[in-house]
Amino acid sequence: MIRISEKLKAEVKNLNFYYGSFQALKNIDLPIADKKITALIGPSGCGKTTFLRCFNRMHDLYPENRYEGEISLFPGGLNIISSKVDPIEVRMRISMVFQKPNPFPKTIVENVAYGLRVRGEKRKDFIVEKVKKALRQSALWDEMKDRTDDLAFNLSGGQQQRLCIARALATDPEILLFDEPTSALDPTATSKIEELIMQLKKEVTIIIVTHNMQQAARVSDYTAFMYLGEIIEFDKTDKMFTKPSKRLTEDYITGRFG
Amino acid sequence: MFSSDHPSILEVRKRIAFNKIKDYIFGMIGLLATLIGFVLLFTLFVDLFVDGLPRIGWQFFTSYPSRFPEKAGILSAWVGTTLVMIVTAATAVPLGIATGIYLEEYGKKNWFTHLIEINMNNLAGIPSIIYGLLALGLFVYFLKFGESILTGGLTLGLLILPMVVIATRESIRGIPNSIREASYASGATKWQTIKDHILPYSFGGILTGMIIGLSRAIGETAPIITVGALTFIAFLPSPPITSGFPFISFKWLLDPFTVMPIQMFNWVSRPQASFHLNAAAAGIVLLFMTLLMNGFAIYMRYKFRKRIKW
Numbered sequence: 253m254i255r256i257s258e259k260l261k262a263e264v265k266n267l268n269f270y271y272g273s274f275q276a277l278k279n280i281d282l283p284i285a286d287k288k289i290t291a292l293i294g295p296s297g298c299g300k301t302t303f304l305r306c307f308n309r310m311h312d313l314y315p316e317n318r319y320e321g322e323i324s325l326f327p328g329g330l331n332i333i334s335s336k337v338d339p340i341e342v343r344m345r346i347s348m349v350f351q352k353p354n355p356f357p358k359t360i361v362e363n364v365a366y367g368l369r370v371r372g373e374k375r376k377d378f379i380v381e382k383v384k385k386a387l388r389q390s391a392l393w394d395e396m397k398d399r400t401d402d403l404a405f406n407l408s409g410g411q412q413q414r415l416c417i418a419r420a421l422a423t424d425p426e427i428l429l430f431d432e433p434t435s436a437l438d439p440t441a442t443s444k445i446e447e448l449i450m451q452l453k454k455e456v457t458i459i460i461v462t463h464n465m466q467q468a469a470r471v472s473d474y475t476a477f478m479y480l481g482e483i484i485e486f487d488k489t490d491k492m493f494t495k496p497s498k499r500l501t502e503d504y505i506t507g508r509f510g
Numbered sequence: 511m512f513s514s515d516h517p518s519i520l521e522v523r524k525r526i527a528f529n530k531i532k533d534y535i536f537g538m539i540g541l542l543a544t545l546i547g548f549v550l551l552f553t554l555f556v557d558l559f560v561d562g563l564p565r566i567g568w569q570f571f572t573s574y575p576s577r578f579p580e581k582a583g584i585l586s587a588w589v590g591t592t593l594v595m596i597v598t599a600a601t602a603v604p605l606g607i608a609t610g611i612y613l614e615e616y617g618k619k620n621w622f623t624h625l626i627e628i629n630m631n632n633l634a635g636i637p638s639i640i641y642g643l644l645a646l647g648l649f650v651y652f653l654k655f656g657e658s659i660l661t662g663g664l665t666l667g668l669l670i671l672p673m674v675v676i677a678t679r680e681s682i683r684g685i686p687n688s689i690r691e692a693s694y695a696s697g698a699t700k701w702q703t704i705k706d707h708i709l710p711y712s713f714g715g716i717l718t719g720m721i722i723g724l725s726r727a728i729g730e731t732a733p734i735i736t737v738g739a740l741t742f743i744a745f746l747p748s749p750p751i752t753s754g755f756p757f758i759s760f761k762w763l764l765d766p767f768t769v770m771p772i773q774m775f776n777w778v779s780r781p782q783a784s785f786h787l788n789a790a791a792a793g794i795v796l797l798f799m800t801l802l803m804n805g806f807a808i809y810m811r812y813k814f815r816k817r818i819k820w
Contacts, residue, residue: 313694315618344697354688357711357818366706367696405818419696 256474258285260326261427261457262307267321267333269299269306276302278481280321284427289449289458291472291489293465295504299481300461301351304429307332307459308346309339325426344371347420348429352436353412355404355419360387360396363404363415367423386422389455390414391448410441417448421456428452430460434467446471465505469493477501558797562790570791574744575773579784584792586743587773590659591728591799593747593762594769597663598727602671603720607709609671610678610716615704634672641669642736650737657738659747660763665733670723677719681712714814721807725800731771741776743768770796 262284269277276299284290292300302311309332311317319333325345332342347367355363364383365373373379383400387393392414396402404415413433420428430449434442449458449471462468468475469489476486477500485492485501496502503509517525573583617623645665655661685708693703747765751758770792777789 308695310691310695313691340697340699343695348695350688350691350695352688354686354692356689356692356707366693366698369706370696370698370702416692419692423697 256283256285258283258288260284261286262326262332263322263324265322265324267303267306267319267323269302269311269320270318271302272316276481277306280483282476282483282486284457284459285474286326286457287453287455288473289453289460289471290474290476291468292459292461292476292478293463293468293504294478294484295509296463298478300478301431302481303478304348304431304459304461307342307427307429308348309333309342310348312339344423345425346427346429347423347425348431349413349416349420349433351432353409353416355407355412355415357403357405359401360392360404360407360415361400364418364422366419371423382422383418386418389421389452390418391444391451392418408441410437410444413437413441413445414448417445417452421452425456427457427459430458430462432461432463435463442467465493477504479504555797558790558793561787562792562794565787565791566794570788571795575742575776579782579788582777582785582788584770584773584795586746587768587770587792588795588799589746590662590739590743590767591769591796593659594662594666594734594767595724595728597660597763598666598670599720599724601664601667602674602723605667606671606674606720606723607678607716609675610682611704611708613675614679614682615700615708630672630675634676637732638669638730639732639736641665642733644668645733645737656764657740657766658764659767661737662734662739662767662769665737666727666730669730669733670727673723673726674716674719677722678712678716681715681719682708684715685711710814711818714811714818717810717814718807721803725803728800728803729771729796731769731775734769734772739772740766740768741772770799 260283264280264282264284267277267280268275280303282290292303294300305311306319306323311319321333322331323333324330325332330337332346344367356366358366361383364386365379368379368382384393387396387400392411395411404412407415413436417428417433433449434445437445446467449460452458453473460468460472472489474486475489475492477484477492477496477498479500485496485498487497492501493505496505569581570583571588572585573581574585575587576582613623613626617626642665645661645668649655649661649664650657655664689707689711690703693707698706743766747762747767748759750760750762774789774792774796777785777792780786
């Protein structure tokens with residue numbers, strides 16, 4: 253069991269995950285520090301996205317997927333992957349930003365307010381305030397305040413991704429999941445999103461999957477290196493990228509494979 | 511260099527010229543094929559219009575069929591067609607959309623849904639007279655709806671149901687999975703996802719399928735004859751709006767009827783040439799009814815897809 257001396261937001265204990273008969277995640281243990289950024293790195297197919305999608309139960313959308321073990325959410329220690337816990341409840345507490353920007357073909361406001369709408373929120377001024385706050389948090393407000401009724405598809409890729417971040421933030425999630433959020437974006441948009449992610453950790457716990465090791469080194473506090481469905485090494489990001497303790501980790505972060 | 515193996519530039523040019531001739535010949539064959547279809551259709555239309563256009567006028571739309579060709583009209587036929595189409599749309603569209611949504615979004619992929627899928631595709635290709643026979647047994651004799659507008663509408667509804675289902679499914683499949691995931695990740699339930707995203711984004715395609723189905727139904731004759739539509743009818747169904755409470759009446763559903771293609775068939779099968787002109791005129795009207803529906807579908811599709819780019 254890996255221990256860190258921080259307040260925890262979540263703790264993964266002995267997580268196994270199966271796509272049908274294929275075991276994609278093996279005995280994963282991982283602490284998630286509260287209001288910190290935890291990065292998941294590793295070569296393609298190592299299971300980092302699979303792992304991330306356990307946190308909001310996205311695997312429940314497809315048949316024959318199976319979890320074993322525990323992801324406890326604090327405070328309270330609810331095991332969010334238990335079959336007794338409704339995945340919708342989990343998704344209402346833990347938001348996600350996807351790899352490719354996926355705004356709804358609706359207006360900017362409708363996109364950001366969607367989470368509130370599914371929660372049955374009717375108060376107009378409350379929604380307006382929340383939308384405004386989320387757009388501010390995602391650094392879109394200054395660009396968008398006069399055109400919030402424009403269609404989301406008319407925005408640039410980077411703006412669309414920030415809109416998706418706003419959509420995820422509008423419902424005050426406890427954890428925000430990022431699945432390679434910049435892999436479809438150009439360098440300028442990427443640095444904007446990275447800046448944003450670092451800003452956001454003041455308010456929300458963040459887990460980010462990234463292909464880009466510089467990105468992990470730049471933004472995260474903790475890093476977990478995954479390989480073939482297992483966590484090979486987990487440590488503070490500074491230490492991981494300067495003095496990795498495992499040979500495999502060193503080979504990966506120095507670019508010898510992956 | 512491998513000069514001995516390499517063809518000379520002259521030979522290469524010869525080869526290219528030869529290939530281009532083949533290219534040209536195929537282009538010509540394609541053009542010819544296109545023209546044959548187009549010219550034939552065009553001739554058909556011109557012929558129809560030359561024969562029928564002079565007959566089209568107020569009198570033609572407001573008269574019942576008659577023994578005298580110049581007094582005959584299509585009043586009962588176009589009213590019948592319109593009412594039957596309303597019943598058809600009202601049954602096939604909700605049933606078809608619900609089925610399509612169920613199969614795409616709810617149904618687990620197992621042998622049962624697979625069986626339904628295969629049958630659905632086969633049903634769309636079954637000759638329409640078979641539907642007529644089924645409807646005769648089911649609606650006319652068993653459910654005792656009689657030889658009525660209701661029976662006609664339901665029969666055609668069954669006929670186009672597979673088309674609506676297939677169009678709905680195809681349209682739903684066009685929505686990228688990332689949009690579904692975005693909705694679910696926001697905490698939406700399945701129904702919220704369907705109502706807020708799946709249906710609105712696929713509506714253009716569903717509508718197209720519906721109109722294509724209705725366009726086919728409007729010209730169907732065989733199943734309608736089978737269920738007993740009349741060929742000569744000189745009265746209208748009961749009005750849907752009444753003067754007394756509750757002001758709406760559904761009695762028209764059980765009234766006898768005729769439809770445009772039957773009226774046309776009736777006129778064509780008569781010996782007098784002037785009745786044939788009436789048939790041509792009715793053909794023009796039927797053509798325009800179909801064009802109108804298709805035009806509406808194109809407009810709606812444009813309207814709904816304008817804001818959607820995947």
